[in-house]
Amino acid sequence: MAKALTFLGLILFVIVLVIVIVPHYRSDRPHGVTLTWQPPPPESGGEIVGYNVYRKTDETPKFVKIAERVRSPYEDTLVMSGRTYFYAVTSVDQSGRESRYSAVTRATVP
Numbered sequence: 001m002a003k004a005l006t007f008l009g010l011i012l013f014v015i016v017l018v019i020v021i022v023p024h025y026r027s028d029r030p031h032g033v034t035l036t037w038q039p040p041p042p043e044s045g046g047e048i049v050g051y052n053v054y055r056k057t058d059e060t061p062k063f064v065k066i067a068e069r070v071r072s073p074y075e076d077t078l079v080m081s082g083r084t085y086f087y088a089v090t091s092v093d094q095s096g097r098e099s100r101y102s103a104v105t106r107a108t109v110p
Contacts, residue, residue, distance in 0.1 A: 031081055033107045036073040037089050046093030054088045054101065063088055063101070084108045 039048060050069030055076065056062060067074055069092055079085060085108075088101035 030077055031079050031109045032075045032077040033079055033085060033087070033109065034073050034075045035087055035089070035105070037102065038072075040091060040099070046095060046097065048091045049094050050092050052090045052092060052098060054090070056086050057083060068092075079109045081109050 035053065037051070050071065051067075051074075052065055053067040053070060053074050053076070054063035055066045056064065063086075066076060066078070076085070076087075084106060086104050086106050088104050090101060091099045
């Protein structure tokens with residue numbers, strides 16, 4: 001009988017650990033938005049050396065640069081669950097000239 005109670009106690013202990021640890025792990029997992037894009041067609045006068053990534057929310061009236069001279073794909077890990085973000089990308093040539101914004105894309109973080 002003592003062995004049966006010990007075994008039952010061990011099963012209850014394992015179940016309690018799973019219930020306590022798993023939800024905590026999932027709630028701490030960071031969110032991210034991965035952006036990918038295709039380079040524009042080559043033009044005379046400048047080689048693209050990187051891309052600037054801009055982001056805004058419904059609350060911010062203007063885009064803010066969040067990454068400079070990066071490549072595709074880019075992951076924005078500074079996002080919050082339940083928020084919607086808008087992104088635009090620009091290309092930068094070897095002289096530091098920046099293109100106009102790309103088409104704006106929207107991402108809602110779960």
